[in-house]
Amino acid sequence: MSVPSNMQAVRWHPPSYDIRVESIPIPEIQHPDDAIVKVKLAALCGSDLHVYRGHGGVDKVHTCGHEFIGEVVSLGSSYRTNTQGRPKLYSTLKVGDKVVSPFTVNCGECHVCRLGYTARCPEGALFGSPALEGGQAQYVRVPKAGGTLFNLSNPNTWSTALSEQEKEKALTGLADSSLLMLADILPTGVFAALQALNHPKVQPILTGRPWPLCFSPEIxxxxxxxxxxxxxxxxxxxxxxxxxxxxxxxxxxLDALATRKIPFRIVAIDLLEARREKMKAVYDAIDASGKGSGEFEVLSADDAKVLVDDWTGGVGCTAVLEVVGHPSALTSAYNLVRDFGAIVSVGVHGEPPLPYTGRQVYNKNVSFDFGRCPARAMFPLAFDLLVKRQDVFGGVGQAASLIDRIVSFKEATENYRAFDKGEVGKVIFSPWDC
Amino acid sequence: MSVPSNMQAVRWHPPSYDIRVESIPIPEIQHPDDAIVKVKLAALCGSDLHVYRGHGGVDKVHTCGHEFIGEVVSLGSSYRTNTQGRPKLYSTLKVGDKVVSPFTVNCGECHVCRLGYTARCPEGALFGSPALEGGQAQYVRVPKAGGTLFNLSNPNTWSTALSEQEKEKALTGLADSSLLMLADILPTGVFAALQALNHPKVQPILTGRPWPLCFSPEIxxxxxxxxxxxxxxxxxxxxxxxxxxxxxxxxxxLDALATRKIPFRIVAIDLLEARREKMKAVYDAIDASGKGSGEFEVLSADDAKVLVDDWTGGVGCTAVLEVVGHPSALTSAYNLVRDFGAIVSVGVHGEPPLPYTGRQVYNKNVSFDFGRCPARAMFPLAFDLLVKRQDVFGGVGQAASLIDRIVSFKEATENYRAFDKGEVGKVIFSPWDC
Incomplete structure (x- = not known):
């Protein structure tokens, strides 16, 4: 496929709040494992705001964005010559395949990646950072693409949990704006839920056997x-x-609890009424098969504490998912969690110390899971959920949509400003709209 | 059984470093669920030193000690009249039974106890604290004894993992000084090991399947x-x-890894050479069936970091067990743990904040388990280990013994002093020696 020599890209300039759409050279293959992807859609993410605001300690002009989907237009030589014992994409990925990338690169073949901890691959880099040009561009270079990309055109690389019918539906029926959620927000959400449900502190409730016998069915x-x-x-x-x-x-x-028929009470918490209203609209849009039979309430933090105490006789939550990335959210999580409970934190945290004394965590027997989603490893499960719940994840700009609008690069500067001010929710760029 | 009206007890007096052996009234049944236990042996524990040194914020004279074994001499009326649907000891415990108590009381029948989280029972209290007279006395009152005590005379209340032969051996062949380790140190050690081996972050290594597929064998x-x-x-x-x-x-x-045939490398770390030598002697005393086939090294923290980097090519430890209770140990644990690793902390922590920034725990995807051992819930598994490994846990005063000496109450004051100064290791009191 022949490509022109220049492209449009959304670029950040130091020191802060300076977003420019510029014409820069189209990236080229630099390493045999690289792929060049023609971007169909790229999203703006809350974590992009750290750099935007100048809080990231960054001083290098770079292309923004770590959420994108697109089509492979060029592949390095590894895809013909160096495929033996490597991730299957090195032998199966083709020019023209539709792909989604996780927000970080991972080689897919080192010890860390073999274990599934792809977010911490030593070869990893975050798209849209000084280390790696981002996806808010017409083209993007993907290093270690055979380990990094997920092939949306090839059902043989998906999870076996999908039926043939579901796979067919997935190949043809999913909007690009839905598929784009695989890049970050959907796997990260699944990661949070999965950590809670697989936590050892939750097992007595799931198995009906006391700790520690819940781990030893034979005893x-x-x-x-x-x-x-x-x-x-x-x-x-x-x-x-x-x-x-x-x-x-x-x-x-909700989907996991409904599927496994686990009784539950969930309280979803946010300071902002607009976010609470979005959550309610999404919940209303889920059909009965995805809701299970538990209670689901959407509240502010103070009201939630009262409700949880009422639900549990003052005991507290079995698990708390912290999806904010601010010390105050960790404090709220501590106040809500029960003794011998688990706090699962997927929020991006910075320099402030953890807001806990040693005595607090000892006295409540709290467990914590911190850190970044290994998005590539989560793709198969996240993709299953996307296929199952496309009724919820499908739309743009409706009450229940996670995506507020799709705009052209010409509107990038204004949309960064509006997103930073909270005037708009999730924004997607369509790089080829003029 | 008739009992005299007064007894000897080791008592702490404010403000600090003031231990007196005094004659006080023998405790009596105060509640129908109580038992009175005649103490055979009571131990001194490192955590007793908090109060001893006046660091506990305590100003009430009280009997010390939370580790004891003994014989039931009196039972409240519940043991005849209120047994229905309650812990089995309310219907089976008899005067004359040999019992061990965990370091805290637990009712055994509330929601928290049903789940096995006995260390946080709302009815709980720590023996040897202002809330509850301790076990360094000739007699001790045990509240909620039907939920709290473990009956060493009745194999029907033990775990099914023991064979009939092992049960017979346990009834007759275990020294009281060994059984006393059930009160605190052995279940707490088992708790630390068990949390590490059951941690989700460890499952890829144990199952050979990447995270998160290690949780979903069907996918x-x-x-x-x-x-x-x-x-x-x-x-x-x-x-x-x-x-x-x-x-x-x-x-x-080591026992769990050997039993499950899991390959391993363990480094055991302490600042003090005397403790490292004790660890080495204990390791040498374990027979081949309890050692497995992995590597086991005993080192200082700095040397351990070099070794772990060498073992793992700089990746770090899958799990770190923190058994100190000081912020510096938590810092060492962070330095040793791998990305996507688990820190299991059973050390007793106080007012200092956790020594981590949000960025540190996010960037390393660390998990933590904090808090007190639910000793009563751990008793069956800890007892199994004691029976299996009595070669290791048996002796007193030898190189490989966890117990340094058994002394009379007359030597209590001097032994508190020596223990506080680190001049002696674990000390046991024999309350009836004169």
Whole structure:
């Protein structure tokens, strides 16, 4: 495929608040493992604002954006000559394939990637950072693309949980704006929900056996334990932060609880009424199969504390999902979690210290999971959820849509400004609209 | 059984460093659920030193000690009249039974206890604190004894993992000084090891499947993942702090890894050479069935960091057990743990804040488990280990013994002083020696 020599890209300039749409050279293959992707859609993410505001300690002009989908237009030589024992995409990816990338690069073949911890691959880099040009451009270079990309055109690389019918639907029926959610917000939401449901502190409730016998099905004690009541087996979970990731976490959690028929009470929490209204609209849009039979409430933090105490007789939440990335959200999480509860934090945290004393965490027997989603490793499960719940994840600009609008690059500067001010929710750029 | 009206007890007096052996009234049944236990042995624990030194914010004279074993001499009326649907000890415990108590009371029948989180029972209290007279006395009152005590005379209340032969051996062959380790140090060590081995972040290594597919045996992705190498499946674990609990954690971990045939590398760490020598002697005393086939090294923290980097090519430990209870140990744990690793902290922490910024825990995807061992819930598994490993846990005063000496109450004041100064390791009181 022949490509022109220049392209349009959304570029950040130091020191802050300076977004320019510029014409720059189209990226070229620099390494045999590279792919060049023609971008169909690229999104603006809350974490882009750190650099935008000049808080990132960055002084290098660079192309923004770490959420994009597109089509492969060029592949390095590895895709013909160096495929043996490597990630399957090195032998199967073709020019013309539709792909989505996680927000970071990962090689897919080192020890860290083999374990599935792709977000911390030593070869990793964040798109749209000084280390790697971003996806808010007409073309983007993807290093280690055979380990990084997810091939939306090839059902053989998807999870076996999808039926043939669902795979067919996925190939033809998913909007690009929905598929774009795979880049970050959907896998991160699924990651939060999955960590909560697989947490050891949650297992007594899920198995109906006391800690630590919940881990040892072969052992019983004929001694002292008392049978669980039905009330004991209700999971109580709070989700703090109802931006796009928090809403994805809620949908993922509801789906998993409904599928596994686990009784639950969930309270979804945000300071902002607009976000709470979005969460309610999304919840209303989920059909019965994805809602399960538990309670689901959307509240401010103070009201949520009262409700959780009422639900649990003062015990607190089994697990709390923190999807904000601010110390105050970690404090709220501590106040809501039960003794022997789990706080799952996927919020991006910075220099402030964790707001806990040693005594606080000892006295409540709290567990924590911190950190960045290994998005590439989450893709198969996140994709399954996207296919199942495209009724929820489909639209643009409606009450229940996670995406507010799709705009051209000409509107980039204004949309960065509006997004920063909270005047608009999730924005997608369509790089080829003029 | 008739009992005299007064007894000897080791009492703490404010403000600090004032231990007196005094004659006080023998405790009586105050509540129908109470038991009175005649103490055979009571131990001195590192955490007793908080109050001893006047750091506990305590100003009430009280009997010390939260580790004791003994014999039931009196039972409240519940044991005859209020047994229905309650912990089995309310219907089976008899005067004359030999019992061990966890360091805290728990009712055994509330929601928290049903889930196995006995260390946080709302009815709980710590023995040897202003809230509850301790076990360094000739008699001790045990509230909620039907939920709290473990009946060493009744194999029907033990775990089914023990064979009939092992149960017989346990009834007759275990020294009281060994059984006393059940009160605190052994279950706390088992708790630390168990949390590490059941941690979700460890599951890729144990299952050979990448995160998050390690949680979903029914799903596969025919896509990109690369098979694990044998090296990928080696667990690398550090244990920081080689007091009695740290040593118990090491023995428990080694036993579990040997039983499950998991390849491993363990580094056990302490500042003090005497503790490192004790750990080495204990390791040498373990027979081949309890050692497994991994590597086990005992080092200072700096040397351990070099070794772990060498073992793992700079990746770090899959899990770190923190058994110290000081912020510096948490910092060492962070430095040793890998990205997507787990820090299991059973050390008792106080007012200092956790020594981590939000960025540190986000950037390393660290998980933490904090808090107090639910000792009563751990008893069946800890007892199994004690029976299996009594070769290690048996002696007193030998190189490999966790217990340094057994002394009379007359020597209590001097032994508190020596223990506080680190001149002696674990000390046991024999309350009836004169």
């Amino acid at each position: 019983s004690t004929e001694g002292n334990e008392i049978s669980f009541t039905p009330e004991d087996r209700i999971l109580t979970i709070a989700i703090i932060g109802l931006g796009p990731v928090g809403i994805c976490a809620a949908v993922s959690l | 596969s992705t025919e896509g990109n993942e690369i098979s694990f190498t044998p090296e990928d499946r080696i667990l690398t674990i550090a244990i920081i702090g080689l007091g009695p609990v740290g040593i118990c954690a090491a023995v428990s971990l």
